[in-house]
Amino acid sequence: MSRPQQITVLGATGSIGLSTLDVIARHPERYQVFALSGFTRLSELLALCVRHVPQFAVVPEVAAARGLQDDLRAAGLSTRVLVGEEGLCQVASAPEVDAVMAAIVGAAGLRPTLAAVEAGKKILLANKEALVMSGALFMQAVHKSGSVLLPIDSEHNAIFQCMPQDFSRGLSTVGVRRILLTASGGPFRQTPLSELAHVSPDQACAHPNWSMGRKISVDSASMMNKGLELIEACWLFDAKPSQVEVVIHPQSVIHSLVDYVDGSVLAQLGNPDMRTPIANALAWPERIDSGVAPLDLFAIARLDFEAPDEERFPCLRLAQQAAEAGNSAPAMLNAANEVAVAAFLDGRVGYLEIASIIEDVLSLEPVVALEDLDAVFTADAKARTLAGQWLNRHGR
Numbered sequence: 184m185s186r187p188q189q190i191t192v193l194g195a196t197g198s199i200g201l202s203t204l205d206v207i208a209r210h211p212e213r214y215q216v217f218a219l220s221g222f223t224r225l226s227e228l229l230a231l232c233v234r235h236v237p238q239f240a241v242v243p244e245v246a247a248a249r250g251l252q253d254d255l256r257a258a259g260l261s262t263r264v265l266v267g268e269e270g271l272c273q274v275a276s277a278p279e280v281d282a283v284m285a286a287i288v289g290a291a292g293l294r295p296t297l298a299a300v301e302a303g304k305k306i307l308l309a310n311k312e313a314l315v316m317s318g319a320l321f322m323q324a325v326h327k328s329g330s331v332l333l334p335i336d337s338e339h340n341a342i343f344q345c346m347p348q349d350f351s352r353g354l355s356t357v358g359v360r361r362i363l364l365t366a367s368g369g370p371f372r373q374t375p376l377s378e379l380a381h382v383s384p385d386q387a388c389a390h391p392n393w394s395m396g397r398k399i400s401v402d403s404a405s406m407m408n409k410g411l412e413l414i415e416a417c418w419l420f421d422a423k424p425s426q427v428e429v430v431i432h433p434q435s436v437i438h439s440l441v442d443y444v445d446g447s448v449l450a451q452l453g454n455p456d457m458r459t460p461i462a463n464a465l466a467w468p469e470r471i472d473s474g475v476a477p478l479d480l481f482a483i484a485r486l487d488f489e490a491p492d493e494e495r496f497p498c499l500r501l502a503q504q505a506a507e508a509g510n511s512a513p514a515m516l517n518a519a520n521e522v523a524v525a526a527f528l529d530g531r532v533g534y535l536e537i538a539s540i541i542e543d544v545l546s547l548e549p550v551v552a553l554e555d556l557d558a559v560f561t562a563d564a565k566a567r568t569l570a571g572q573w574l575n576r577h578g579r
């Protein structure tokens with residue numbers, strides 16, 4: 184039997200990171216953990232190192248690295264601790280590594296994920312923000328290095344599974360008419376508009392079907408997550424924004440669909456558990472046990488669909504406009520959203536102000552071409568500054 188594949192898990196302490204480690208632990212003969220990273224939850228990172236015995240762990244700064252290194256030694260482990268973005272890029276591109284789970288949340292994941300792409304690794308892409316910010320450059324790097332890019336977002340993984348058989352070999356989407364991107368509608372799908380101004384971060388994070396990190400949970404409530412996913416789908420599947428239709432499907436059983444010119448519509452179904460797309464991508468093109476229970480259609484009994492309400496979900500409209508504008512617009516949208524969501528989670532702004540901040544930022548800055556990564560980070564920084572100015576102007 185061949186040696187187990189070496190896996191780096193960026194963002195190991197998060198929701199996707201933990202689900203990935205759960206799947207990996209079910210298949211010790213196939214996968215071994217090469218490196219794990221954490222950011223604030225460092226005692227959890229230590230526990231994960233004890234459980235999975237990686238060669239490397241990565242933390243954000245030197246003092247934390249010293250502390251973790253001492254704790255690892257005391258636990259009898261030879262795991263080496265690396266620091267910061269440089270450490271993340273190192274474990275993402277190390278020659279021993281076969282696949283990288285990119286599960287850091289937000290713009291912070293871009294450089295390490297790109298380092299893995301440039302090194303030609305198999306990329307399990309959860310960090311959608313990387314693709315939203317720098318789609319053209321990211322996809323160019325994928326084609327140049329020959330990296331295999333496998334989507335982890337349940338919707339994109341579903342679309343990937345429903346694409347023509349030769350899609351993964353030559354990016355052929357011949358015969359595809361539309362992508363139908365499903366959305367649960369989140370916790371506020373039926374909340375009266377008059378009540379949305381006063382919803383709390385905990386209410387926004389109480390997703391009806393999925394258990395996720397707090398940033399993506401707020402994005403799901405506002406449907407910015409679906410907007411980011413629309414942009415992600417355009418890059419992954421070589422589609423125009425007008426070819427991606429968002430469909431609200433409250434049960435989250437159909438994870439997305441592909442509509443073909445002959446009238447066939449293929450869908451992927453499953454219980455809402457991220458271990459399914461993770462196992463699919465880890466083992467692709469084979470199939471492995473993910474630990475997810477079989478789907479019980481009799482218990483589900485019905486599947487509903489509705490069109491999204493623009494008034495209730497202004498973030499979706501803003502993302503659709505940014506997708507159409509292209510160039511720097513998605514990176515600015517993403518950065519403004521990160522600042523606005525962090526301010527909402529800190530209790531500094533109300534839920535409805537998230538969309539106001541993003542709309543304000545996008546209206547203030549012209550859309551420009553992004554020639555290189557520096558231009559991406561310049562657009563990102565500009566949007567963060569403008570969003571910060573909005574917060575100052577409004578005394579937050």
Ligand SMILES: NC(=O)c1ccc[n+]([C@@H]2O[C@H](COP(=O)([O-])OP(=O)(O)OC[C@H]3O[C@@H](n4cnc5c(N)ncnc54)[C@H](OP(=O)(O)O)[C@@H]3O)[C@@H](O)[C@H]2O)c1
Nearest residue numbers: 194196197198199221222223224287288291309310395396
């Ligand atoms: N959760 C889902 O079901 C789901 C589904 C589809 C796609 N995704 C995408 O997957 C990514 C991760 O989501 P999640 O729900 O797993 O988020 P999460 O639970 O908040 O985890 C985020 C991970 O990133 C680390 N991190 C945060 N800020 C960082 C920084 N500045 N530098 C380096 N590391 C940092 C965190 O470390 P600490 O925890 O130690 O602070 C944690 O390991 C996101 O891009 C999200 O959109 C998630």
